[in-house]
Amino acid sequence: MGNVSPRIWSDILLALRSECPELARPWFNALEPTDLQFGVMRVRTPTETQRQYLRQQCQVAFNQAAQTTLNRLVTVEFVAPPEAIMTDRPLSFEEEGDKPILNPDYTFDNFVIGPNNRLAHAASVAVGDAPGRVYNPLFLHGSVGLGKTHLLQAVCHRLVANGNGHGPRILYLTCETFTNHFVEAIERGALHQFRYRYRHVDALVIDDIQFLGARERSREEFFHTFNTLYQSQKQIILSADEAPNGINGLEDRLVSRFSWGLVVRIDPPCLETRMAILHKKATLRCAELPEDVIHFIAATVESNTRELEGALTKVLATSQQYGGLVNLDIAKKALGDHLPAARRLVGITDILEVVTQHFNVRPADLQGKRRNRSLAFPRQICMYLARELTAMSLEEIGGYFGGRDHTTVLHATRTIAEQRTQQADLHQSLLQLTEALHHRIP
Ligand code: ADP
Ligand code: MG
Secondary structure (H helix, E strand, O other), X not given: OOOOOHHHHHHHHHHHHHHOOOOOOHHHHHOEEEEEEOOEEEEEOOOHHHHHHHHHHHHHHHHHHHHHHHOOOOEEEEEOOHHHHHHOOOEOHHHHHOOOOOOOOOOOOOOOOOOOOXXXXXXXXHHHHOOOOOOOOEEEEOOOOOOHHHHHHHHHHHHHHHOOOOOOOEEEEEHHHHHHHHHHHHHOOOHHHHHHHHHOOOEEEEEOHHHHHHOHHHHHHHHHHHHHHHHOOOEEEEEEOOOHHHOOOOOHHHHHHHOOOEEEEOOOOOHHHHHHHHHHHHHHOXXXXXXXXXXXXXXXXXXXXXXXXXXXXHHHHHHHOOOOOOOHHHHHHHHOOOOOOHHHHOOHHHHHHHHHHHHOXXXXXXXXXXXXXXXXXXXXXXXXXXXXXXXXXXXXXXXXXXXXXXXXXXXXXXXXXXXXXXXXXXXXXXXXXXXXXXXXXX
């Protein structure tokens, strides 16, 4: 532990778990502070994926926990062992922006198998263990929130683990990123590099491929990428919200190629599976829920697993107000009389937090009166997201952000909506923020 005593470190973890219970994970126990110098506490993470996750999701919380515990200004810096950096990082264009590439929670171990996803799970494991040899391509489809992204990432984790330190070249990305990158490559006249990068991988994993339907030139490019990889027996894994022949705008040659390997549908989970998932998710958040509460949540929220998680989050958050106690009464209070829709679960405070983190500004600044551009822009983003994701009125939103008038909010939302259609990077940031809010585990 270098010059950080075990006692202090455990106090820091304790502070973190009590201040931000939603962030805590059992694997935090494997973190190890190596030294504290010049106000920087270096903490070693076992894997590169974990390091990226911590940096992206937990940086502020760790800084605060360290500061509270040591009572002075400290910044936590996460470092991964060099060998992990070499081997534990699937290749992705998103790495350039240091976005989290894989969610450390999305592993096979954390995936609950039920009748609804048994085949999808088995096929994913098989592909993770014998890429390019069993099902190629593997195509998973199902409606939103049923675990497609989780399974895709679990395969990536498995491929990395099976690489035994020989870092297989895995490209994991969304269809959105593929098309954006393709367009950029054309604009910069860098098509050659683009092709080299996409066609020299051991596994190409593309999430939400349905978006390809609307992009003709990207589709053409993808067709050739597919053929090259397929012919050299490299693994291709795709997910979509529809079966290949149900995707709008996809031509026959792609539909038929997508069906060459194995096409598997994931269905919504039954009650029993939903309960098992809740158990798993609660454990992942270091929380324990009584059986009747698990049953109540699983019976109330039927639609999909993402909403189920949102409901669990809501119950855990409400229980914080009661000193961490979770019982049926509190669960009922948390979920109200009605089934909460996932969108309604996004709270204005979540938006404020996610946006301030993203832009590295303070919440008080966005809620204050100052109007300089560096604050006005993130504030407008907040207003736009609040309008999109909560049921708040223009007046309420204006009130929350420094008592501003509803016309200000309207102007902000229109400005962002318009800029969004013109600026790909803004669009991308908004997608990420929205995704973060929907996945949020407060
Ligand atoms: P999709 O990509 O299909 O929209 P995700 O993979 O994002 O869905 O899943 C939404 C959430 O539900 C994620 O947090 C994921 O971990 C969780 N989830 C879905 N299915 C399962 C499962 N069978 N076991 C555990 N967690 C699951
Ligand atoms: Mg997904």
